[in-house]
Amino acid sequence: MSIVRVAIPVPIPQLFDYTSDHAVATDLGRCVRVRFGSRIETGVIVDLPASSDIADSRLRPVEQILRDTPAMSADWLDLTRFVARYYHAPIGEVMALALPPELRRATTVDIRDDDPLLALTPAGHTALAEAGRPSRARRQLAALAEAGPTRKSVARQWPDGSATADLLRRRWVYPAAPSNPALTPTPLPTLTDEQAVVLEAIDSADAGFLPVLLQGVTGAGKTEVYLRLAERALAAGRTVLLLVPEIALTPQLETRVTERFPHARIVALHSGAGDMARSRGFLRALEGDADIVLGTRLAVFTPLPRLGLIIVDEEHDPSYKQQEGVRYSARDVAVWRAHHQGVPIVLGTATPSLESWRHAAEGRYRHLRLTRRAVATALPTVRLIDTRRARLDNGLSKPLVEAIAQRLARREQSLIFLNRRGFAPVLACPSCDWVSACPHCAANRVVHLTDRRLRCHHCGFDSPIPIACPECGEQDLQPLGRGTQKLETHLAERFPEARVLRVDRDVARSRSDWLALLAKIHAGEADILVGTQMMAKGHDFERLTLVGVVGADAALYASDFRAPERLFQQLMQVGGRAGRSHLPGEVLIQTEFADHPLFQCLKRQDADGYARLALDERRQAGFPPFTFQAMLGADAPQLEEAIAFLQRARDDALSDLPAALMLYDAVPMRMHRLARRERAQLLIESTERAALQQFLGRWMPRLYRLPAGRELRWRIDVDPLDV
Numbered sequence: 206m207s208i209v210r211v212a213i214p215v216p217i218p219q220l221f222d223y224t225s226d227h228a229v230a231t232d233l234g235r236c237v238r239v240r241f242g243s244r245i246e247t248g249v250i251v252d253l254p255a256s257s258d259i260a261d262s263r264l265r266p267v268e269q270i271l272r273d274t275p276a277m278s279a280d281w282l283d284l285t286r287f288v289a290r291y292y293h294a295p296i297g298e299v300m301a302l303a304l305p306p307e308l309r310r311a312t313t314v315d316i317r318d319d320d321p322l323l324a325l326t327p328a329g330h331t332a333l334a335e336a337g338r339p340s341r342a343r344r345q346l347a348a349l350a351e352a353g354p355t356r357k358s359v360a361r362q363w364p365d366g367s368a369t370a371d372l373l374r375r376r377w378v379y380p381a382a383p384s385n386p387a388l389t390p391t392p393l394p395t396l397t398d399e400q401a402v403v404l405e406a407i408d409s410a411d412a413g414f415l416p417v418l419l420q421g422v423t424g425a426g427k428t429e430v431y432l433r434l435a436e437r438a439l440a441a442g443r444t445v446l447l448l449v450p451e452i453a454l455t456p457q458l459e460t461r462v463t464e465r466f467p468h469a470r471i472v473a474l475h476s477g478a479g480d481m482a483r484s485r486g487f488l489r490a491l492e493g494d495a496d497i498v499l500g501t502r503l504a505v506f507t508p509l510p511r512l513g514l515i516i517v518d519e520e521h522d523p524s525y526k527q528q529e530g531v532r533y534s535a536r537d538v539a540v541w542r543a544h545h546q547g548v549p550i551v552l553g554t555a556t557p558s559l560e561s562w563r564h565a566a567e568g569r570y571r572h573l574r575l576t577r578r579a580v581a582t583a584l585p586t587v588r589l590i591d592t593r594r595a596r597l598d599n600g601l602s603k604p605l606v607e608a609i610a611q612r613l614a615r616r617e618q619s620l621i622f623l624n625r626r627g628f629a630p631v632l633a634c635p636s637c638d639w640v641s642a643c644p645h646c647a648a649n650r651v652v653h654l655t656d657r658r659l660r661c662h663h664c665g666f667d668s669p670i671p672i673a674c675p676e677c678g679e680q681d682l683q684p685l686g687r688g689t690q691k692l693e694t695h696l697a698e699r700f701p702e703a704r705v706l707r708v709d710r711d712v713a714r715s716r717s718d719w720l721a722l723l724a725k726i727h728a729g730e731a732d733i734l735v736g737t738q739m740m741a742k743g744h745d746f747e748r749l750t751l752v753g754v755v756g757a758d759a760a761l762y763a764s765d766f767r768a769p770e771r772l773f774q775q776l777m778q779v780g781g782r783a784g785r786s787h788l789p790g791e792v793l794i795q796t797e798f799a800d801h802p803l804f805q806c807l808k809r810q811d812a813d814g815y816a817r818l819a820l821d822e823r824r825q826a827g828f829p830p831f832t833f834q835a836m837l838g839a840d841a842p843q844l845e846e847a848i849a850f851l852q853r854a855r856d857d858a859l860s861d862l863p864a865a866l867m868l869y870d871a872v873p874m875r876m877h878r879l880a881r882r883e884r885a886q887l888l889i890e891s892t893e894r895a896a897l898q899q900f901l902g903r904w905m906p907r908l909y910r911l912p913a914g915r916e917l918r919w920r921i922d923v924d925p926l927d928v
């Protein structure tokens with residue numbers, strides 16, 4: 206009988222011991238079914254210790270070790286352990302997050318939904334030419350070379366057929382795509398001088414961990430650099446992990462990658478894919494049956510034997526940070542993973558996060574740049590329209606209206622960026638104090654005119670728009686402010702001849718909606734686009750030459766210290782959609798604060814200038830990246846209860862607080878009520894990351910033992926984004 210130590214997806218930060226009569230060393234990393242309380246759970250075997258602290262008589266036997274699926278590799282176990290340690294999350298919860306749903310449910314996943322043709326890789330041909338020790342694998346390889354591309358099921362029937370999996374593992378053979386004449390690689394574009402320099406710099410670097418910040422202006426051709434790097438990794442028989450911030454960006458990228466590498470095995474993983482597809486992709490990667498894994502944040506947990514390169518596109522994007530459950534940053538985890546496996550990682554962006562920019566400036570990351578666009582001869586010109594002086598007609602200034610009219614006349618596209626969906630952010634009564642507040646959140650409900658409802662964008666609660674004020678009966682309720690629906694209506698009235706298309710989460714509800722919208726825009730079936738940040742990223746529309754920005758000022762003076770950084774990144778990105786091809790682009794930004802340094806940097810499109818400026822401010826204020834933070838959050842039906850818990854946590858911390866640490870007061874969160882729960886926070890700050898980590902390591906176990914009401918929930922967020 207042996208002891209099996211298991212990580213189980215429960216919110217308790219410990220591992221659990223079971224016994225097994227037949228566990229063997231190769232079961233390490235395997236999924237296992239165990240009884241936990243009265244339930245059966247799927248866990249992962251993380252250790253096979255010689256003994257347990259718990260008496261044998263009290264240990265339960267495992268129900269079943271799932272040997273049909275391969276064990277998780279040691280690398281993968283290290284990865285999840287690191288995430289649990291760094292983010293102070295229970296290891297079982299990290300594994301539950303990292304494992305795909307069907308594995309957690311222990312359903313069988315058939316990853317072989319086809320029976321591929323096997324063919325020799327260049328490495329296979331080399332191996333064949335070398336006079337190696339005769340082995341089953343080499344005999345099978347020779348047979349395959351002789352026969353030409355052969356179905357896997359057929360090759361398995363040959364005398365040395367059992368070595369087929371071995372050949373795949375060694376990358377001597379690969380599943381050739383079906384003989385489809387369309388599947389020839391697209392011709393390579395000639396690299397720009399700057400692209401060539403960047404590739405040279407990464408190539409000439411020693412093999413091993415190499416973090417690169419690739420700062421390239423919008424339209425500089427960063428994707429081409431990624432593809433060339435991937436090509437090299439594939440040629441060396443290594444795999445590539447490519448992360449993107451949004452599901453919306455995966456189809457386009459997948460197409461580009463497939464066109465470039467028609468014979469590579471590409472796995473796309475994102476939350477929009479079904480459970481089964483995700484599970485299949487994960488297992489294929491685990492079994493070494495994927496060359497390129499492409500996906501959003503969660504894909505960072507894909508097991509990848511022979512990992513050779515990691516790319517994080519739009520590294521500054523806040524969606525890399527998970528905001529619930531295990532609050533990890535996929536970008537930061539990716540950097541750790543590259544370091545752990547000793548491979549290069551490329552963080553690409555036009556507007557680096559201040560964290561990454563500082564790492565680069567101080568030499569920890571290699572800073573490579575693309576300063577010119579690949580196709581277009583110039584970056585768009587940026588003009589600021591001072592709305593204190595201009596008269597606005599329905600929120601639009603004269604220069605912006607004229608610029609749109611010009612584009613219409615030239616049959617080019619315009620994009621008006623307004624990062625607020627709905628018709629108006631609030632409905633108000635002119636006669637009394639009534640506003641369309643959400644009864645469950647500390648927020649107003651948004652007027653949605655298309656389906657005539659008031660909807661909370663935080664908890665989803667909605668109801669029909671009232672005909673009269675619920676408080677005083679006034680009939681003339683006023684929608685205040687402006688969202689994309691209202692802007693769309695105005696633009697359609699102002700330009701009756703134009704085809705106006707709104708692109709936000711209300712119209713693009715599903716992935717297929719999105720794809721349909723994108724296809725429409727590409728086909729030139731829209732003249733004026735009204736879009737939220739969904740439109741800001743990554744897209745490349747040939748005839749889009751004007752970007753107008755309205756209603757962006759609020760972020761300048763928001764209480765979140767990161768709001769201006771995000772605004773700058775967003776506006777640079779959305780502006781970067783203009784004039785990417787052969788037509789020159791123009792960006793018009795309406796603002797009341799045209800003299801603000803942020804807008805001045807935008808006007809010059811000076812991401813470095815902005816980074817210096819913002820970092821100076823952060824240094825003076827003692828904010829990250831000059832300090833390191835963790836946030837203890839608590840929520841409960843009553844605010845007092847949440848605060849009281851944090852207060853107890855704070856008192857506990859004070860007994861053990863190192864000098865480098867600073868503890869703030871327990872306070873209500875900025876949005877103190879969400880979905881009927883009151884929320885409070887306690888911020889911990891340190892000038893040294895290690896000191897913060899050590900403290901959290903001691904403090905967290907004590908937090909689990911603090912008295913707390915049944916309704917109270919708490920969580921820790923390391924490197925929080927919203928403070």
Ligand SMILES: Nc1ncnc2c1ncn2[C@@H]1O[C@H](COP(=O)(O)OP(=O)(O)OP(=O)(O)O)[C@@H](O)[C@H]1O
Pocket residue numbers: 394395396397400421422423424425426427428429554555579580742743744745781785
């Ligand atoms: N060397 C090249 N020769 C010709 N065209 C190129 C070259 N490199 C890139 N392109 C083209 O330039 C356009 C912009 O490239 P890409 O989309 O990779 O830019 P990007 O740097 O990722 O921009 P963004 O950050 O704005 O998304 C694309 O249409 C791409 O096909």
Ligand SMILES: [Zn+2]
Pocket residue numbers: 643644645646648661662663664665666880
């Ligand atoms: Zn709500």
